[in-house]
Amino acid sequence: MHVADREGDIYELYRDCLDWNENFLIRASHNRTINKKSNRSESDEKLFEVLEICRSKGIVNIQVASSQVGRKYREAKLWIVYKVFSMPPPPNRTKNNCNNNMSILKITAIMAVEKNPPEGESQLCWILLTNLPVNSFEEAVDKVKLYSMRWNIELLHKIIKSGFNFEKAQLRDTNNLKKYAVLTFILSWRIFWITRYFEQEKEKSCENVLSEYEWKVLYKKFNRNKPIQIIPPSIKNIYIWIAKLDGFIGRKGDGNPGIVSMWRGWARFMELLDDYKLFCG
Structure with missing residues (x-):
């Protein structure tokens, strides 16, 4: 099609x-x-x-x-x-x-x-x-x-090109460029998917978009003095938390985070997960 x-x-x-x-x-x-x-x-x-x-x-x-x-x-x-x-x-x-x-x-x-x-x-x-x-x-x-719904394709391409700077990749080998393209598309799709979930079903459990390991690390980042809860947080909570990793303040008049805050926050989130694995195993 x-x-x-x-x-x-x-x-x-x-x-x-x-x-x-x-x-x-x-x-x-x-x-x-x-x-x-x-x-x-x-x-x-x-x-x-x-x-x-x-x-x-x-x-x-x-x-x-x-x-x-x-x-x-x-x-x-x-x-x-x-x-x-x-x-x-x-x-x-x-x-x-x-x-x-x-x-x-x-x-x-x-x-x-x-x-x-x-x-x-x-x-x-x-x-x-x-x-x-x-x-x-x-x-x-x-x-x-x-x-x-075609503009969703444009939004996905925006994440790929602007969020991950795919067009600036300096990989000279064709096979490496193909692998990078596949990896970039998967990551871009995940960010796009979370954004759409937030807009349509924000009160649902974040288990639909994050693994247990991922949401627990994110929860602890923003609730350092609280024990990790048994019930996973909502998609709305994890969406705001990821955006805050990029500096989103979340005041009453700020509205919801946009896709730019999401892909920047997602990069910090991946670094946070890597650091956790490095120090905690």
Whole structure:
């Protein structure tokens, strides 16, 4: 399953996915000419204009990222439209430079548009292209909700690139670089996973995200004069503690720690565990 932003709106990507029986869900960037009878025939239909005149199939509320400072999410009320269309190859492609594979593609377009965005927020308008089945309003909504989670991929990549400075690695051997990439991804995923747990189920036991050894060392770090409790602390507690290792103060007006505090705190947490093993065995 290929989910991509507007940078992935490429004819060859759609063509190859269809040839290899792979699914895709990609946000459109180009207002293409569509529904040509042949590659070189004329057509007055443009993708965006065709969708704009279609009747809405229904309305759905979804949670999306907010553009306002200090606010992570907001509710967006979206009008949903979907339509099957044919995508011809770009006019600058020829049989010679495309290995004779210049077929007209059958694709479904879904438009999710916000007509009255809240004050201070940018209007949301997504046009999504997919080869997944879309035969009802419910199936269209499923695809919109799936795309709305795409920013999680960007957040994971942010941890990998900014948190672990993967792009600055100076490993010259390919095998070593692959091993480093795998290790970095595992660690980044764990930080991302804890962050999502904190946002959705913060009162649950931390046993879901930390081992017994890990949470006990962390508990003792912030409760030096107390015996280690039998019941593991909540995810909320260990999340705040890890962030505090990086200097997060946790005042009433500070809000919750962000992902930057988490990956910096996680580095200190790993050092804390190493020190404990070194001195206590």
